[in-house]
Amino acid sequence: MIADAERVPSGPALGDRLLTLTVGPPAAGGTFVARHEGRVVFVRGTAPGETVTARLLDDPREKADARFWRAEALDVLEAGVDRVPTVWEEAGVDGVGGAEWAHIALPAQRRIASEVMQELLRRAGVTSFPIEQVQVEPAPHDVDGLAWRTRVRYAVDAEGRIGMRGWRSHEVRPVGEDPLSAQAVRELRLGEWTAPEGTEAIDAVAPSTGPASVVLIGRDLDPASVQIPESWGDADVAVRNARGTVMLRGEGTVHERVGERMFTVSATGFWQSHRRAAELLSDVVRTALGVPEGGSAWDLYGGVGLFSAVAAEQVGPEGTVVSVEGNRRASQLAAENLEDLPQVSTATADVTDWVTARRGGVDTVVLDPPRTGAGVELMGLLATAVRQRIVYVSCEPATLARDLAAIEKKGWRLADLRAFDLFPHTHHIESVAVLERATS
Numbered sequence: 001m002i003a004d005a006e007r008v009p010s011g012p013a014l015g016d017r018l019l020t021l022t023v024g025p026p027a028a029g030g031t032f033v034a035r036h037e038g039r040v041v042f043v044r045g046t047a048p049g050e051t052v053t054a055r056l057l058d059d060p061r062e063k064a065d066a067r068f069w070r071a072e073a074l075d076v077l078e079a080g081v082d083r084v085p086t087v088w089e090e091a092g093v094d095g096v097g098g099a100e101w102a103h104i105a106l107p108a109q110r111r112i113a114s115e116v117m118q119e120l121l122r123r124a125g126v127t128s129f130p131i132e133q134v135q136v137e138p139a140p141h142d143v144d145g146l147a148w149r150t151r152v153r154y155a156v157d158a159e160g161r162i163g164m165r166g167w168r169s170h171e172v173r174p175v176g177e178d179p180l181s182a183q184a185v186r187e188l189r190l191g192e193w194t195a196p197e198g199t200e201a202i203d204a205v206a207p208s209t210g211p212a213s214v215v216l217i218g219r220d221l222d223p224a225s226v227q228i229p230e231s232w233g234d235a236d237v238a239v240r241n242a243r244g245t246v247m248l249r250g251e252g253t254v255h256e257r258v259g260e261r262m263f264t265v266s267a268t269g270f271w272q273s274h275r276r277a278a279e280l281l282s283d284v285v286r287t288a289l290g291v292p293e294g295g296s297a298w299d300l301y302g303g304v305g306l307f308s309a310v311a312a313e314q315v316g317p318e319g320t321v322v323s324v325e326g327n328r329r330a331s332q333l334a335a336e337n338l339e340d341l342p343q344v345s346t347a348t349a350d351v352t353d354w355v356t357a358r359r360g361g362v363d364t365v366v367l368d369p370p371r372t373g374a375g376v377e378l379m380g381l382l383a384t385a386v387r388q389r390i391v392y393v394s395c396e397p398a399t400l401a402r403d404l405a406a407i408e409k410k411g412w413r414l415a416d417l418r419a420f421d422l423f424p425h426t427h428h429i430e431s432v433a434v435l436e437r438a439t440s
């Protein structure tokens with residue numbers, strides 16, 4: 001145990017800096033708060049109430065004045081009540097990243113995520129909703145939080161070995177059973193294959209219908225060097241290099257069914273990752289949106305049109321829906337996916353620029369930005385442009401909280417907020433916020 005910063009040896013060997021820590025409440029980013037001689041230490045790889053031996057990730061000499069240090073748990077001296085045998089041996093400290101809560105019981109993960117979300121909302125200053133009511137719900141029928149990931153990026157090392165990177169590390173580590181990935185991704189058995197020279201990453205997709213997709217990515221990767229292994233079955237295969245994308249098999253798109261509707265998605269384009277997410281979020285948005293028949297809606301950050309389809313059902317043939325999406329290919333696919341719905345039009349544009357240039361308002365908006373969130377400027381524009389309701393779908397509670405606080409100041413209130421465990425065994429949370437004018 002380090003008594004004080006002065007006694008810590010200098011040098012690059014971070015592993016030498018060991019502390020014994022008693023772990024307290026959760027913090028953002030999947031870490032937990034401990035204290036060492038009054039200083040906050042954010043620890044990963046642990047759980048509330050544990051005593052652990054942790055390796056300091058910051059140099060206490062260089063960071064002697066820092067408000068906090070970061071550490072990762074190496075040994076559990078006293079386990080907390082939430083600890084269970086990990087669902088993924090290869091994950092965690094010194095293992096692959098992306099399953100940082102695999103050693104925590106699933107109900108406890110949701111309780112902890114709820115606490116984190118509530119704290120983020122409180123700190124952002126959201127006041128119009130009883131924050132303590134926000135509880136992370138499981139995806140329907142999810143009993144173990146496994147086999148949910150339908151979009152997986154694998155990393156490839158210089159020898160062509162396929163794995164995933166460690167947390168904040170460039171090292172490629174083996175994935176073993178890869179239990180969070182959907183069955184069709186696991187069946188590709190990528191961990192057993194050696195990628196050809198020049199492969200830097202591999203995107204594997206398990207769509208809800210039709211064959212899986214494998215895209216090999218590498219600036220100098222030669223498509224002629226790829227020998228498709230038998231384990232890939234009838235999967236579509238493509239190579240993306242500096243010159244563009246070459247299809248070795250298939251069309252470069254996958255097909256997703258949501259209810260009765262089919263969506264075509266680019267093999268490397270955005271689609272909700274959890275195998276139940278598209279259906280669940282469509283249902284939640286349908287209930288929340290409530291756009292009147294003959295009314296108008298904008299689907300901002302619309303992707304290939306998932307929520308535009310929901311809005312189009314509600315406004316009917318007399319209404320209007322505009323899907324606004326920055327990615328040209330996704331926007332084009334949205335137009336094709338929804339061509340049977342003449343009330344839908346698409347715009348390929350930056351959302352903030354598009355809303356800024358727009359004359360006249362709209363009844364309702366659904367927006368689903370990337371992790372960076374919509375931003376205060378866009379929330380201000382929407383506060384003026386939207387007449388009835390805003391449904392904000394978010395995969396990052398910190399930016400959601402910031403944006404909710406911003407629009408509250410413009411005379412809107414948070415009418416509902418539901419949170420979902422669509423990334424089990426990680427700290428990530430999906431949520432849907434419903435905003436209404438405070439005076440309505």
Ligand SMILES: C[S@@+](CC[C@H](N)C(=O)[O-])C[C@H]1O[C@@H](n2cnc3c(N)ncnc32)[C@H](O)[C@@H]1O
Pocket residue numbers: 270271272301302303304305306307324325326327330349350351352368369370
């Ligand atoms: C989280 S995804 C949501 C897509 C869609 N709503 C869905 O559920 O399938 C965010 C989308 O926003 C797009 N995007 C990101 N930044 C953007 C921006 N500034 N303007 C327009 N679109 C953007 C991305 O290309 C991506 O398709």
